[in-house]
Amino acid sequence: MKDKNIRMQTKGLNVSYGDKQALFDVDLEIRKNKVTALIGPSGCGKSTFLRCLNRMNDVVDSCKIDGDVLLDGFNIYKKKVDVVLLRQKIGMVFQKPNPFPKSIFENVAYGPKIHGLTSNKEQLDELVEKSLNRAGLWGEVKDRLEDPGTSLSGGQQQRLCIARAIAVTPEVILMDEPCSALDPIATKIIEDLINDLKKKFTIVIITHSMQQAARVSDYTAFFHLGKIIESGTTKQMFSEPKLKRTQDYIAGKFG
Numbered sequence: 001m002k003d004k005n006i007r008m009q010t011k012g013l014n015v016s017y018g019d020k021q022a023l024f025d026v027d028l029e030i031r032k033n034k035v036t037a038l039i040g041p042s043g044c045g046k047s048t049f050l051r052c053l054n055r056m057n058d059v060v061d062s063c064k065i066d067g068d069v070l071l072d073g074f075n076i077y078k079k080k081v082d083v084v085l086l087r088q089k090i091g092m093v094f095q096k097p098n099p100f101p102k103s104i105f106e107n108v109a110y111g112p113k114i115h116g117l118t119s120n121k122e123q124l125d126e127l128v129e130k131s132l133n134r135a136g137l138w139g140e141v142k143d144r145l146e147d148p149g150t151s152l153s154g155g156q157q158q159r160l161c162i163a164r165a166i167a168v169t170p171e172v173i174l175m176d177e178p179c180s181a182l183d184p185i186a187t188k189i190i191e192d193l194i195n196d197l198k199k200k201f202t203i204v205i206i207t208h209s210m211q212q213a214a215r216v217s218d219y220t221a222f223f224h225l226g227k228i229i230e231s232g233t234t235k236q237m238f239s240e241p242k243l244k245r246t247q248d249y250i251a252g253k254f255g
Helices: 046-052 083-089 104-114 121-134 154-166 184-197 210-216 234-239 244-250
Strands: 006-017 020-031 035-039 063-071 090-093 172-176 202-206 219-224 227-233
Touching: 006 046, 006 202, 020 035, 020 046, 020 202, 020 219, 020 227, 035 046, 035 210, 046 172, 046 202, 083 090, 090 154, 104 121, 104 154, 121 154, 154 172, 154 184, 184 202, 184 210, 210 234, 219 234, 219 244, 227 234, 227 244, 234 244
Parallel strands: 035 202, 035 219, 090 172, 172 202
Antiparallel strands: 006 020, 006 063, 219 227
């Protein structure tokens, strides 16, 4: 029987780039309206795993994927899946803010226009305002919507990218180290935002900061050398990890 609390799940996920295997038999459950943090040293497979969740690896010719990736019980790697629609359901926020070379308004309006989510200008204006509000940015940009997205500060640009991701009403938001290029104040704003967004969305975040993982996530998965070493609730993982390797990584003894 399907567990309604599980939004995504991977079963026996193996990924190779040419002759090099990057992930080995990864099984992980991602719970609905929770934040799941992926931790582990650089090159351990976290980003490869994250990109499997919305088929971003499809653009890499040498990439070969085996196993199942399920969204609400449906395998997203079936042949007839519309990848554009899939990525509407599973949005992505990258490490470095990457606003389009367009106005603040157009950055947010672009996705809804392409997917035909609104039928008139009034609805589009409303959706843009709602998305910027959700991303905690409306108050700062409402009087300058025609300014370029690139004119914003780094932290504001990252929130603009989050507004852009949520404007197409996804079910899951993937975040690849969304705060690594930001100062502590901007980081705190994004972390508070993540905490608020999980009421509506399921979030998977890669972070190198153990403190950030402890602050923002409900569940944590520790990757090492392409495998999940341990996963569980963040509270359990950080206070009583079952394995010494997990304990050593969280304590900063390697990484």
